[in-house]
Amino acid sequence: MTEKVALIGSGNWGSAVAKIVGRNVQNFPHFNKEVKMWVFEEQVDGQNLTDIINTKHENVKYLPGIKLPDNVIACSELKKTCDDATMLVFVVPHQFVAGVCEQLKGRISPNCKAISLIKGMDVQESGHGFRLISDMIQDSLGIRSCVLSGANIASEVAEERFCETTIGYRNLEDGELFKQIFHTPKFRVNIVDDVVGVELCGALKNIVAIGGGLVDGLKLGDNTKAAIIRIGLYEMRKFAQMFYKDVKDETFFESCGVADLITTCAGGRNRKVAEAHVTTGKSFDQLEQEMLNGQKLQGTSTAKDMFNILTKKGLCHEFPLMTVIYRICYEDLPPIRIVEDI
Ligand SMILES: NC(=O)C1=CN([C@@H]2O[C@H](COP(=O)(O)OP(=O)(O)OC[C@H]3O[C@@H](n4cnc5c(N)ncnc54)[C@H](O)[C@@H]3O)[C@@H](O)[C@H]2O)C=CC1
Numbered sequence: 001m002t003e004k005v006a007l008i009g010s011g012n013w014g015s016a017v018a019k020i021v022g023r024n025v026q027n028f029p030h031f032n033k034e035v036k037m038w039v040f041e042e043q044v045d046g047q048n049l050t051d052i053i054n055t056k057h058e059n060v061k062y063l064p065g066i067k068l069p070d071n072v073i074a075c076s077e078l079k080k081t082c083d084d085a086t087m088l089v090f091v092v093p094h095q096f097v098a099g100v101c102e103q104l105k106g107r108i109s110p111n112c113k114a115i116s117l118i119k120g121m122d123v124q125e126s127g128h129g130f131r132l133i134s135d136m137i138q139d140s141l142g143i144r145s146c147v148l149s150g151a152n153i154a155s156e157v158a159e160e161r162f163c164e165t166t167i168g169y170r171n172l173e174d175g176e177l178f179k180q181i182f183h184t185p186k187f188r189v190n191i192v193d194d195v196v197g198v199e200l201c202g203a204l205k206n207i208v209a210i211g212g213g214l215v216d217g218l219k220l221g222d223n224t225k226a227a228i229i230r231i232g233l234y235e236m237r238k239f240a241q242m243f244y245k246d247v248k249d250e251t252f253f254e255s256c257g258v259a260d261l262i263t264t265c266a267g268g269r270n271r272k273v274a275e276a277h278v279t280t281g282k283s284f285d286q287l288e289q290e291m292l293n294g295q296k297l298q299g300t301s302t303a304k305d306m307f308n309i310l311t312k313k314g315l316c317h318e319f320p321l322m323t324v325i326y327r328i329c330y331e332d333l334p335p336i337r338i339v340e341d342i
């Protein structure tokens with residue numbers, strides 16, 4: 001059977017993976033050579049971003065300076081992007097997944113498989129629990145979903161500097177198939193049987209990254225940063241295993257675990273904006289607008305999601321780091337409380 005890949009999303013990470021996937025499908029006979037990529041249409045210098053991508057083969061707004069393979073075709077219509085696909089790669093900021101799934105409901109062939117590269121979670125304000133993004137995709141589209149997460153700052157991956165990543169699978173065949181479209185000598189994929197652990201690592205590390213940035217802004221030094229990373233890792237594992245007993249300890253030693261925490265606390269957008277929050281006193285929303293040129297911050301909204309869950313379950317005292325980061329982001333607590341409250 002010929003597999004056809006569609007990419008849902010074309011931001012900073014979406015464009016970096018488009019380069020890898022566009023190349024890799026050309027290396028196997030069982031993949032269709034065309035990869036459609038859904039673009040949330042916008043105007044850049046008076047032109048449609050899709051037209052720019054399809055003529056220059058570059059996402060000039062979200063990943064400038066990186067050439068995309070010619071077989072990656074930008075498309076502004078979501079349904080058209082996915083209608084003949086058998087493998088869907090979800091890579092939009094987490095706040096937009098619900099809308100995307102709603103549009104695709106009932107329009108995906110039942111033999112389709114998905115993978116989520118999204119770092120975040122889904123919390124219904126009125127509910128008492130939360131859902132994994134991959135479960136949300138599975139529930140709304142009726143298809144299986146793997147996840148991919150790792151120490152993968154998009155610009156470094158796009159420049160083909162060596163790194164690793166982790167695919168979590170529910171079905172080994174799916175894991176191996178998705179590995180074929182992502183693995184390269186410079187982007188080493190490891191597949192593990194712990195989809196929940198991989199996904200929660202990716203979501204929760206963004207909160208810790210905010211903590212790393214606050215510590216940088218306060219100029220507290222490397223020992224303090226390391227302490228935040230260690231406590232963050234501990235709270236991530238505790239949370240994941242409290243809600244999902246089968247999450248494995250080993251997953252936290254994969255790229256999606258400790259390695260992603262380190263990279264994101266050193267070089268990610270969440271870190272950068274949190275540092276600026278301390279040095280400028282501006283709000284996270286304002287800094288996201290000013291500093292990220294349309295890219296989206298995931299750590300603040302995930303801190304809020306997690307705080308909602310912890311509050312409803314009466315668990316804030318068991319997760320002091322995650323709780324104080326939320327309060328600094330949303331309740332104007334002085335940033336120094338990050339080391340006073342933990
Ligand atoms: N950028 C990175 O280094 C990495 C990001 N990730 C994760 O990948 C996911 C996607 O992130 P990025 O590709 O970096 O996105 P991004 O942060 O560059 O977000 C901008 C994208 O969101 C789109 N967008 C804006 N409004 C929208 C709407 N209403 N509906 C749908 N799309 C809309 C924009 O068109 C653009 O494509 C996130 O969960 C992120 O945490 C994972 C690994 C690395």
Ligand SMILES: O=C(CO)COP(=O)(O)O
Pocket residue numbers: 119150151152153154206209260263264267268269270271298
């Ligand atoms: O997930 C990432 C690297 O693995 C990117 O983190 P930021 O969203 O903080 O840039």
